[in-house]
Amino acid sequence: MASPTVRADGAAAHELPANLLDRLVRRVASDGAETATVPTPFTGKPLATVPLSSAGDVRRAHERARAAQRAWAALPVRERVKPFLRLADALVTRREEILDVIQLETGKARRHALEEFLDVALCSLYYARRAGRLLKPQRRQGMMPGLTRVQELRHPKGVVALIAPWNYPFALGASDIAPAIMAGNAVVHKPDTQTCLSSLWVLDLLVELGLPEDVWQIVVGDPAEIGDPLIGEADYVSFTGSTRGGTAIAEKVAPRLIGYSLELGGKNPMIVMADADVERTARGALRACFTNAGQLCISIERMYVHEDVYDRFVPRLAELVTGMKLGTGLDFDAEMGSLTYERQLEAVTAHVDQAVEAGATVLAGGKPRPDVGPLFYEPTLLADVTTDMDLCANETFGPVVSIYKYRHEDEVVQRANDTEYGLNASIWTKNVAAGRRLAARIQAGTVNINDGYGAAYASYDSPMGGMKRSGVGRRHGAEGMLKFTEVQTIASQHYMDLEPPGNIGYDTFAGFMANGIKLMKKLRIK
Template identity: 75%
Template sequence: MVHGMATPTASLRTLAPTLIERLSSRVTADSGATTTIPAPFTGEPLATLPLTGADDVHTAYAKARVAQRAWAALPVRERVKPFLRLVDALVDRREEILDVIQLETGKARRHAYEEFLDVAMCSLYYARRAGKMLKPKRRQGAFPIATRTVELRHPKGVVGLISPWNYPFALGASDIVPALMAGNAVVHKPDTQTCLSSLWVLDLLISLGLPKDLWQIVLGDPAEIGDPLLDNADYVAFTGSTRGGKAIVERIAPRLISYSMELGGKNPMLVLEDADLDRAARGAVRACFTNAGQLCISAERLYVHERIYDDFLTKFVARVKDMKLGTGLDFEAEMGSLTYERQLEVVTRHVEQAVKEGATLLAGGKARPDLGPLFYEPTVLADVTGDMELCATETFGPVVSVYKFSDEDAAIERANDTPYGLNASVWTRNVARGRRVAARIQAGTVNINEGYGSAYASYDAPMGGMKQSGVGRRHGSEGLLKYTEAQTVASQHFMDLEPPPALGYDRYANGLATAIKLMKRFRLR
């Protein structure tokens, strides 16, 4: 049985009314409407916040465009200063933001801590490198010496950014930071349930020197504010479901603006026959149940070689059954709550349908209202078949299905048998073998002997999805340069790109043809 550590409601720290009032003032809203968000741990009210109307979205863009022009005119070295200050401030005030994240999402503190680390490390990475990434670059010209070519990078303008509820701090701030450093303004729609962490970091950045109108936050129903948010954007960045991403593309396609998206996943974990089973069992718990499985890059399909299948399952299931669930604002709980009632309904439906149709329940399998209204036990199922919804559809909860395979090729084929391609992991003592297997898996990131963190936290490398798991990348140079327009400026010197009047075009053409061979021979091209 999964262990629960129910914490009485009275013992939970709450957010100070003065903090809620200050954060509320950072919402761009004048509609007069409000909404109250609950704390997932208890279902009790957490905060009442103003809601944005369609007219407010237009106002947000107008303010952002004015602020963006002045911001883009600053040297990059000046633009990065608030973010260098942010790194220290985050470390100094980490307990405060961890409380905010936990109370608005219901996740365990150790998983909230990953969000803190992500924003701090991602901000530091780009603050140190933005100047070099955005610096004008000399490029090879049409003719050596005679053509001097430079690549410039200009900000897109105002980015419309939509961030999800599951990692609200990380997937809001860590995408907005490079967009701002690139010289853009941002109009940001976080999920209303989990907007407090975004408002918190915006409030902090303004105190550290960020112009107050540069990052606008709007809250409300997508049916009311979604269209004006997209229709006014110069670029759209979205993290969420594949269905939502497709709807956004349809809306912005007539304007031919650029976009990037991280979408859904049904991520595989492959445990090869030479894997360290204790390490793999520990890693599988982390890969499958971080943030109660509400993680785009978590593992939902676990493929284990038949030689080690029974031994691995014994170790893995024992660890799952020994997990500690709880609501405490400390690091004791290994897993927290789901965030939304609708997510609890999906998890319950997937598990009940699978068991009814013949799947074997190895661990978990039920809600835990004794701990809180949205708790569900970490669940492991075997004998899941292709006709079950759980097999191919993203659950986005604390549920994993386990499958047996006979050889490496079969495992790779099954890992790739999905419309998604976001993340994967391979477990083996032979890292060279793991890299060969990883290269054959159709996923934007693949981790060896880790579930997701080693690839995601490699900020110098791109992160994103293949197939229907996304378009574009975050992190690395692409994570910043995607928010810019590339411009080529070339000046011509000493010679023109047409023949001198006395030469004639035939002789000129023959001369150019000869020059191609000479450039090749002397490695000028």
């Protein structure tokens, strides 16, 4: 099987300006006693030296955050959104700089770094425009119309601990932090050490745009060292990462009875229906499966193709996968970049090798590419994958997709849902109405029709998250901001108390109230 094309590099050196790095690392909440060297995945060479936070640093960050939060929450919402309204313009102006940072710390292709840039710009702007409406006091219907007046208030949680993953560090940090801060909270944020620079970059920018220094603080370090104080001091925890990690966090916060939201793993299915446009679907599958080298919780790892189109679709997809351009350049030429960690390369290699040894057929890719970079693995398409193979049901989190043939709709629904996960799914068809009916049967928090993941994820007015063991709670939409608030109901009673007036007995009062229920129903008051 032919290998994917390697693009000649010729791009800028894989390093960041020293003055930029110095400015960013000073934003870490750390006494600087210990440091870590962050390499760039493209070459394995050092990119930055980052100070690590101790448990004491994290506790002090919480203290500063709690003090800053009181003053921040006292500001009107219109004042709290101003730095984020300015952010959209500033991001556009400094786009090339942040794309370089994202690429060099993650190893992803520039077109995939662009998705992070767009996500932060658009999501933060969405909430900046709507925070006033979402957070303002709401009138609610009282028990007795005209006599009971009810108001719903939203108060910030306080200090939010946000733990962001390494695969989308810019997007999955800033895009969740923005609504939390606009809601009146302070945030103590732990990005992954390998990919902390993009978070430090946007924090530095927001302070420049008017965000008070201690409202958002970043701590960097090993979860074993700083995880307990990070979670133990917080009023709410937001986590994006593995299902195993999310389960551990839920166990830690349960005794304290504080809120949390978790976006976790996925083994996401793509269904190609009998009437699908072969060329459009095959090209769409490249993005759906291989964005960020498959290191995306909502990317596709399982593909089910109707038997009527299988023999035309699969060879075309294999051809496109084989022709994908791999590269390390800081430009938009490469179609796929590197894996981020050595452990991801080892996990992907182990899944593919074990499947092939057990009888899977390699249709495209299937091996590491050290000639491109130390952590590159070819985009890989496998057929004849069976349930005894590790990659059949377990999340690979790499550029590997297994492909299956199906005949009937009920069959493919059962197979798509036969997983402990339920994060994202994709359906391809010319009949969108039929696609929507099928989508409603899939147990996933988001289902995209004629797209892999972006149509649902980037529709910020609609919630995004997982069913089953893929998560708890949602980001985006009203819930993406309101989850960072405590709701309070204030009700006042007027003219008549909730007991018999005057000398009226309870029997008479009970009859009056019962007839009142019938009247309110008839008049559609209730």
